[in-house]
Amino acid sequence: MKKATVMSTLKKKIKEHQYKFTTQRKIVLQAFLDSKENHMSAEDVYEIVHEENPAIGLATVYRSLELFTSLELLKKLDFGDGRSRYELNDKTITHSHHHLICLGCGKVVEFSYDFLNDVKDKIQKENGFNIVDYQLKFYGYCKDCIKKANNNKG
Amino acid sequence: MKKATVMSTLKKKIKEHQYKFTTQRKIVLQAFLDSKENHMSAEDVYEIVHEENPAIGLATVYRSLELFTSLELLKKLDFGDGRSRYELNDKTITHSHHHLICLGCGKVVEFSYDFLNDVKDKIQKENGFNIVDYQLKFYGYCKDCIKKANNNKG
C-alpha cells in the first residue's frame, strides 16, 4: 500500500465515524509513514511527532494510537518488553509476516509465511471459533548472537 | 506431566541453581497445580496463595513467577489485557497448543496443532535464526459470541 493511500484511508475512516481530521492525528500517522522503525512504542512516536510539532502531548499520541488501532490502520504488538508497540496494518502483508524476537539482543526481525489458510478451517471446525486475525512470535537467537556465542566458546 | 513431578522438578532446579526451596515458592507453584484456571495473572495467584498463607506478599508472588519462568517451569503469556499471565510449562504440550482469544467476551480457549516443524527449518535457512520457542495467538469470535450476534440480528 502506498503512503499516500494510507493517509487518505485515515481521512476516509475518520469521516465515516464522524471523528475529526486534526493536525495531531495527521502528524502521528505521518510518523509511521516516515520512520524506518517498524515497531514503534508510544514514546518513539512521541519523540518523532514532538520534533514536527512540540506542542503535541504524549496523551494525544496515546489517544491517536488507540484510535488508529480501532480503525485498523495500526496493529498493536507486544514483544514482552513492557510497552506496547505499533505497526502499520497493511492488510496485504499483515497476514503473512511474523516476528522473530532474539532472546540474545532483543532485535526483532520479520518473517513472511502465510499459514493461516492451513489452520483456519481446522479451528473453525474443531472449536467453532471464527478467526479474524492472528499473531505469531518466534523466540530464539539471531545470526549475530549465534556467531557471538560461538566466538566466545572458541 | 504429573503434578507430583512438577513439584519435584522445581525442587531439582532450585537445587541446581542453589536457590532455596522456601515455603512461599512451594505454595506459589502449588497454586498452579491446584487451580483449574489455566492462565493466571500475578493477582490471581496472589489471591489463591493468600488463602493458604495470608502472610505472603504480592512482591513475593511476582518474584516467584519470575524465577519459575526463568527456570522454565512457567510460561509468561500476554493476552493484551494489560497484565502478564502464566501457565505451567508442560513441554510435552506447550509446543502444540495455542490460544484462541475471543474479541467478543475475552474468553481464552486452547487449540492444539503443532506446526513448528513446518516452519523451523524454513526460518533457520532464510534468516539464520535459531528458534527455541514460539507463541501463537488467534483473535476472533467464539461459538457463544457468534450465536449471540446471530440472535440479535434475527
Add this chain to the structure above:
DNA sequence: GTGCGTGCAAAGTCTTTGCAAACCG
C-alpha cells in the same frame, strides 16, 4: 458556534525495588 479533541497534570494499574527482619541449608 458547538462539540469533539487537545494539553497538561494528576491519577491509575501493573510491576519492581530498597531495606530490615526472617529463614533455609
Add this chain to the structure above:
DNA sequence: CGGTTTGCAAAGACTTTGCACGCAC
C-alpha cells in the same frame, strides 16, 4: 550462622483520565 528470601511500602514504568481551552466542521 551467613547469605537468600521475604514483606512491606515506596518507587518506577507505562497508560489513562479530568478538566479547561482550542480547533475542525
